[in-house]
Amino acid sequence: MKVSYVTPLDLAVVVVIVTAALTLWRQSLVASLRALSLQGVGLGVVAMVLGAHRRDPVLVFVGVLVLLIKGAAIPRLISRVVARDHPGREGSPLINIPASLVGAGLLTLLAFGATRGLVALIATPAARLIPFGVATTLIGFFAMVVRRRAVSQIVGLLTIDNGIALTAFLATSGVPLVVELGVSLDVLLAVAVLRVLAGHLHRQFNIQDLDQLRDLHD
Amino acid sequence: MKSTLLWSGIASLAQLIWLVLAGPLALGLMRKVRSVIEGRDGARVTQPLRDLRKLAARQRTRPTDATWIFSAAPLVLVASALVLGALSPLASLHVLMSSRVDVVAVLFVLLLGSVALLLSALDTGTAFAGMGSSRAAMVGAMTEPALLVAILAMSLGAGTSNLARLVDAGVATSTLAGPARILALVSFFIAVLAETGRLPVDNPATHLELTMIHEAMILEYAGPDLALITWGESMRLVLLVGLFSNLALPWGIATSVGALSLGVGLLALTLKVAVVAIGVSLFEVTTAKLRLFRVPELLAGAFLLGVLSVISAVALR
Numbered sequence: 001m002k003v004s005y006v007t008p009l010d011l012a013v014v015v016v017i018v019t020a021a022l023t024l025w026r027q028s029l030v031a032s033l034r035a036l037s038l039q040g041v042g043l044g045v046v047a048m049v050l051g052a053h054r055r056d057p058v059l060v061f062v063g064v065l066v067l068l069i070k071g072a073a074i075p076r077l078i079s080r081v082v083a084r085d086h087p088g089r090e091g092s093p094l095i096n097i098p099a100s101l102v103g104a105g106l107l108t109l110l111a112f113g114a115t116r117g118l119v120a121l122i123a124t125p126a127a128r129l130i131p132f133g134v135a136t137t138l139i140g141f142f143a144m145v146v147r148r149r150a151v152s153q154i155v156g157l158l159t160i161d162n163g164i165a166l167t168a169f170l171a172t173s174g175v176p177l178v179v180e181l182g183v184s185l186d187v188l189l190a191v192a193v194l195r196v197l198a199g200h201l202h203r204q205f206n207i208q209d210l211d212q213l214r215d216l217h218d
Numbered sequence: 219m220k221s222t223l224l225w226s227g228i229a230s231l232a233q234l235i236w237l238v239l240a241g242p243l244a245l246g247l248m249r250k251v252r253s254v255i256e257g258r259d260g261a262r263v264t265q266p267l268r269d270l271r272k273l274a275a276r277q278r279t280r281p282t283d284a285t286w287i288f289s290a291a292p293l294v295l296v297a298s299a300l301v302l303g304a305l306s307p308l309a310s311l312h313v314l315m316s317s318r319v320d321v322v323a324v325l326f327v328l329l330l331g332s333v334a335l336l337l338s339a340l341d342t343g344t345a346f347a348g349m350g351s352s353r354a355a356m357v358g359a360m361t362e363p364a365l366l367v368a369i370l371a372m373s374l375g376a377g378t379s380n381l382a383r384l385v386d387a388g389v390a391t392s393t394l395a396g397p398a399r400i401l402a403l404v405s406f407f408i409a410v411l412a413e414t415g416r417l418p419v420d421n422p423a424t425h426l427e428l429t430m431i432h433e434a435m436i437l438e439y440a441g442p443d444l445a446l447i448t449w450g451e452s453m454r455l456v457l458l459v460g461l462f463s464n465l466a467l468p469w470g471i472a473t474s475v476g477a478l479s480l481g482v483g484l485l486a487l488t489l490k491v492a493v494v495a496i497g498v499s500l501f502e503v504t505t506a507k508l509r510l511f512r513v514p515e516l517l518a519g520a521f522l523l524g525v526l527s528v529i530s531a532v533a534l535r
Contacts, residue, residue, distance in 0.1 A: 014397035098518035
């Protein structure tokens, strides 16, 4: 009986963390958006599996919502910017890709070590997955630090958000619908704004590299 | 007791004979699949065997400055593959010394062949061979950690690093789809592609100076020595593919001694290796070779997947 929900839950959580690593791995922006979309799907499945296990229709609904917004709507919004304005590659990240992948591995270990107390405290099958949620958040931060392109940084931001949501789903017995709705719509709005901003940056100054934004222009 | 020993001897011998033939045939199969997809007729599946016979009959040539290392390397390569063919659980769990064969030891014996080739390439003193061996060393140095971490993850899951028991643990568990296991297998597969010089890392069918890795190393070999190297490399490929498929899908492997189970094991092994080989050639048709400087990215990714797999093996126990 226990196995019936633990294995799908494990798989969905691992999908989230592997896609977070994929956004660091692949240079192609299209590929990292595809990974982001898969990450949203994984997150939605986590919420749905947990909801089904706790017989909580609201949580299942939240899962469907997360799947639609984070798995479909947000990646589609960003991919339009990529298709229109940007060349398809992350140019030169601050840290090269092998080193940043090793960094992601170290961050995962760090998350694993830092959440040991929390995991021991809650002691449910869902709670032992909390390190992966924290690790996803850290990998998102890391991506925002090392990547230069506006789109890559948006992907990093969304990874952070997904990591926080994952941790919340696993640690608590479900976030209230209103809160989850608020957060998801906030993120959607933020992405819409960032997307417009990235498009304007490109058209006005013809740059995608945020490190070039050092001087003030009229 | 005595009959068990006898049967393990027979199993080892059967695996050895199987490996000797399966190496070149797998190579032929992969080439055939590739040519059919590309719309060519392609050579027969048995063509590599004929090539080996042709090469073996030719004169042996050596660079003037080469030492004994140059002559020894092909023998070391073939010998390491043959030893592993006899001792690793390919068709049967009960082969000679199966209770002593550790995964790490298997990987290091496999590495012995690679190192012998590397040294022989340096030994010839030509610029190309040296370049090839430096590239091979780079790829090898990044592949080994990925391979070892993937193996570590699988060992953690099974609680043993003994190869036969590791495969047996795969037979015993009903859930083949644990996350740690899937990640470890993906990482292992990428490492196998790199270790055997298949496409995203090295193109086995080219002699283009700028890109070749393995072919650059063996440029000076001719005749029987070249035959030995081709043969040894093909056996290594089949060995790694066989180990991979046994770790991924251990079905059909002989868990008891006896002629029937051994026969079934050999048949299942042949099928699995053929399926994986066809899969690899399909994959090769659809991918382009990575630029040499992007190979570390691929292998670092494999390493990261291995690390994630180890972490999930520990965390999700």
